[in-house]
Amino acid sequence: MPSLIARIDPVDKTAGDRARAYLDTLTKPPGSLGALEALAVQLSEISKELAPAVTPPAVIVFAADHGVAAEGVSAFPQAVTAQMVANFARGGAAINVFARQINARLEVVDVGVLGDVEAPGVVVEKVRRATGNITVEDAMQPFEVEAALQAGEKAVARAYEAGCRSVIVGEMGIANTTASSAMLAAFTGTPVEQVVGAGSGLDSQQQVHKAGVITRALAARKFDADTPLSVLAALGGLEIAAMAGAYLAAARYRLPAIVDGFIATVAALTACRLCPAVRGYLVFGHRSMEPGHGVALRALDATPLLALDMRLGEGSGAALAFPLLQAATAMMADMATFTSAGMADSTP
Numbered sequence: 316m317p318s319l320i321a322r323i324d325p326v327d328k329t330a331g332d333r334a335r336a337y338l339d340t341l342t343k344p345p346g347s348l349g350a351l352e353a354l355a356v357q358l359s360e361i362s363k364e365l366a367p368a369v370t371p372p373a374v375i376v377f378a379a380d381h382g383v384a385a386e387g388v389s390a391f392p393q394a395v396t397a398q399m400v401a402n403f404a405r406g407g408a409a410i411n412v413f414a415r416q417i418n419a420r421l422e423v424v425d426v427g428v429l430g431d432v433e434a435p436g437v438v439v440e441k442v443r444r445a446t447g448n449i450t451v452e453d454a455m456q457p458f459e460v461e462a463a464l465q466a467g468e469k470a471v472a473r474a475y476e477a478g479c480r481s482v483i484v485g486e487m488g489i490a491n492t493t494a495s496s497a498m499l500a501a502f503t504g505t506p507v508e509q510v511v512g513a514g515s516g517l518d519s520q521q522q523v524h525k526a527g528v529i530t531r532a533l534a535a536r537k538f539d540a541d542t543p544l545s546v547l548a549a550l551g552g553l554e555i556a557a558m559a560g561a562y563l564a565a566a567r568y569r570l571p572a573i574v575d576g577f578i579a580t581v582a583a584l585t586a587c588r589l590c591p592a593v594r595g596y597l598v599f600g601h602r603s604m605e606p607g608h609g610v611a612l613r614a615l616d617a618t619p620l621l622a623l624d625m626r627l628g629e630g631s632g633a634a635l636a637f638p639l640l641q642a643a644t645a646m647m648a649d650m651a652t653f654t655s656a657g658m659a660d661s662t663p
């Protein structure tokens with residue numbers, strides 16, 4: 316991982332200034348395209364080009380199981396993780412549908428599912444079969460964190476070699492909102508109650524139990540909040556580590572990465588704590604209903620493009636935001652300027 320981080324350059328603010336100046340020559344009142352203009356500027360900072368290609372996008376879904384599922388913190392049984400991986404392979408999940416809609420290259424990577432999913436098209440990079448139950452032991456050993464981060468890096472390298480020009484990272488892992496909430500509380504010091512939510516569908520009483528499990532885990536585990544790898548090892552998930560590795564790799568290849576919901580944003584926060592320069596490569600796709608998402612977004616000073624009352628994960632909200640990146644670059648490539656249209660750009 317240190318070698319990957321050493322190859323990450325910050326985004327190019329000068330290219331952003333050029334994009335900002337060009338935006339004001341286009342046939343529209345300055346600033347009138349709002350967040351789309353900010354997005355175009357960011358895409359220029361990332362690529363150093365005025366109107367970079369963002370197609371085709373890569374959708375990479377990392378899947379893994381969580382030992383803490385044994386504490387009854389999810390509305391669904393652990394077996395659903397493997398079943399959903401099979402569903403991804405068949406093309407039947409929400410992310411399959413949205414990925415097809417944006418002509419994405421979709422890859423599913425098993426970094427730690429408990430069972431074996433015999434399905435063509437699933438990349439098997441099992442680091443171990445599920446994390447440890449964080450109320451009784453560390454989630455992972457440091458070498459397992461490293462292996463999962465590398466699995467994420469390798470997946471983005473494959474996408475880049477295949478010609479992808481933007482990255483959407485998703486996840487599947489029953490109980491991963493518990494791991495994410497624990498990590499977020501550890502990183503930010505936010506009270507557990509403020510970072511716990513329904514996940515895949517807990518009622519309010521079950522959420523109180525989930526908060527208690529997280530509080531116990533935080534008290535029982537040793538970690539240093541300023542050492543992201545120790546937080547991953549103590550409380551994290553194999554797919555969360557792989558996602559963090561994927562964000563680092565996206566920055567290394569100068570690809571925009573569209574961040575999905577709560578779990579993805581906690582993984583993105585982890586990547587930014589490992590290497591602050593990653594932040595410039597992140598576009599935030601949507602605001603999830605999971606209450607901790609707001610906390611994670613604030614920690615990254617991020618405003619998502621969409622708010623659709625979604626709480627699914629898988630990369631679904633990021634995939635839905637992708638057309639806005641296409642719109643931002645198309646605006647830069649195809650709009651007329653006041654000069655080319657022979658128009659006055661303000662009252663004389």
Ligand SMILES: Cc1cc2ncn([C@H]3O[C@H](COP(=O)(O)O)[C@@H](O)[C@H]3O)c2cc1C
Pocket residue numbers: 388389390391395399486487488489490491492493513514515516627628629
């Ligand atoms: C059928 C199904 C499909 C999903 N797709 C994503 N998730 C989402 O729900 C899980 C996190 O919620 P919790 O922490 O409550 O288990 C993750 O797998 C996440 O991707 C799903 C959950 C289910 C049940």
Ligand SMILES: O=C(O)c1cccnc1
Pocket residue numbers: 492513514515575576577578579603604605608625626627628629
């Ligand atoms: O926002 C998310 O990523 C999310 C929320 C609930 C359940 N699964 C994922």
